[in-house]
Amino acid sequence: MEINPAVTFTHDRSIMYAKRPKVLIVGAGLAGLTLGMLLDKAGIPFEIYERAQEVKPLGSAMYFSANTAPMFKQCGIYDEFVSVSKPVLNMMICNEQRELEYMLPLQGHEELFGAEGYIVARPKFYDILRRQVPQERLHMGKKVLSMDQGGNGVLLRFSDGTEAEGDILVGADGAYSAVRQGLYEKLKKEKRLPPGDGTPLPFSTVCLVGQTRPLTAEEFPDIELPDCQFRTAVGTNRPFAWKTFTTAQRTVCFIIMQFLDTESSKDNDAFRNSEWGPEAAQAMCEQVKDFPVMNGGAEGVTMGDIINWTPKDLISKVMLEEKVFDTWFDCRTVLIGDACHKFNPSGGAGAANAMHDAIVLANLINGLPFHPIAEEIENAFAAYKRERIDWVKKAYSSSALFRTMAGPTMAAKMVRYIMKRIPTWAMRKAELRVLSNRPSVAFLPPQVDKGSVKPFFQPSLSAMAPVEKEKARVEGSSKEVVVDLEASTKAV
Template structure:
């Protein structure tokens, strides 16, 4: 396949058969799978390529707020999603003495924004998304070696010497995206890359995540409670914060967060790990094993008690970065999710924003004409970024506030004091702004949004597929023809 932006030919769609662009998605995480599901429903050809040789049950819990409910409802899997998740109505802020100092409550979200918030274990979520896709469309063990793009299409070469060709390349492959790195290298060489996008990812924290086996109420009494017990425990002096969540599967998802000082975060690669893997977890487990946790019963439990009930190969550790990149696309290549904006998980906005990216990008791709040229594709990517960038930047700021709130610095203590004493009217206003963006898929049946707070505008919601546009034009032409015939008959 020749990838040459200088190739010139007459692009006459009138002599071409109707052809939708083929989309190559790199990364089978939340964003990549969501996009694949939507393209599948739109009958747009796609393939998903994942570097991992198998889908591993790594990670802890994923928090979804009301802004993603429309996606699950439009795809017909909302009830199953709810059955796999556990309703979250508050976040408890605790200390090392196992005392709840205060809680952040949001029990009225269904009334205000049309849906509740849920915690769902990441393995269960990935399995739910994978089951919505044809198995033959997801290719494992495909590590990107190189990529090319131009006027005729895109070409990916993998480390196993195989290749893939298409019209659009989507980088959904996480914070250390191979697609982003390949794209940026070429843009930097062409002097098209902003200086800030070429800088290393700044890291503020190191995270240990895991999920226990199913537990009994004797082992963890709070397991019997209907709603998720979401607890952040903040150390008095140690640079650690740890969190536990109860799940619908009777497991405990747990997270330990180590705060790094600014110098280490920018220059030290000791903890660097581009994947959520178990290899580097042992030493950190030893450091945190005696940290106290609240179980809801009389037993005095520590993190060690959760570790003992957690499969060792499922305890993973990773460096956590925070950044919103300026460059999201170029020519036929576009980025979504962590590949273009990375948030600290304590903000609880990473998964939702990856889904929002996928929804808007799917709307824009679905709106492309048959046989789109590179300029038309890039215009669609530009519109995608214009709709999403503001919201991603806002989510980034939110995640930084939440990350700071669970820290040990003076600013963190002030932040917790402010949240604890925030007036109800102000908290309500902040929530209304954050949860007003509830995007929907333009080419699936719309969902009635029952939230009292009005949805924010969504430009991509009104983008039509080329077949829909043709039908509209044909209908208008037929109507004009009938009117003209009527007028002619009247004159006769």
């Protein structure tokens, strides 16, 4: 395929067969799989390309609140999601003396927003999503070497010598997205890249994540409780915070965050571009093994015990970059999830916002006409960014606040002091700002939202597929004819 930026189509759609745009998705993470699931339900052709040879069950736990429930219900995965999750009633903030300092309530959301919040182990949820995508559409071991786009399509070249052609390219390949790097390199040469987008991803923390084997009540008494025991411990005189989550599988997921200063940041800089995996984790495991853990009764449990209960190949060290990029799209290429906005995981907003990206983008791709030209595609991408950018910036600020709250600085102590004394009405007001954003899929049957707080206006819900637009046009014309006939009869 020869990609020519100068080529544009001035075709007559009335004499051409109905062809939906083919979408190439790079990255089989949560954003890529969610988009694939939605495009499959819309009947839009797509392929997903993942650089890894296999997906390993790495990661910790994820929090999903009422703002993803509508999509889960529309896609028929909500009941299974709930069955492998635990409801979350509170976030508990603890100290190194294994004492509870205060709690942030996370309950009562069903009445207000239509659904409660749940904690789910990342591998369990990933498995649910992956099963929604036809396996023949998922291609592993596909590392992108280069990409081209123009008026007549997009072209990907992979390290195994193969190529892929399509109409739309979606970069869902994470914080160090190959699609973003390829797109930005082109824009930089053309002097169209904003200066801020060309700077390296900033990071101030690294973390250790993992999930234990199933535990007994003697080992970890909190396992028996029906709701997730979500605890955050803050180091007294060391730059660390650590979180534990009990799961429906009787495991404990954990995240241990190290807040970097100038020197420790240099020590971790070589790790910046490495893959998730156990190799880089061993030194950090030794560093945190004596950290105390609250568990509901058993005495003297430490992070060393948690680590010993965890299969070594399921422990990984990861970077915690934070940035919202300004450039999300160009021509036929668009970015979603961590590829265009990376949050600190302290706020628990990364996965939900990646899925919200996929919902809005799927709605707008579904609303494209048959045989869309590059300008029509780019207009849809612009609408996608307009709908998402304010919510993304709010989530970024919220995540930064939670990161600060868990840190060792004087500012962190001040935030914790305020959060400990914040009135219930103020907490509820903050929840209203976040959970009023409950996006739905425009082309799937809507679900009844029983929350007393109605969802915020969603522009992409008005996007209609070409056949729906034609049907609406014909029905509208028919109504006009009936009205004209009635008027003529009355005149006679």
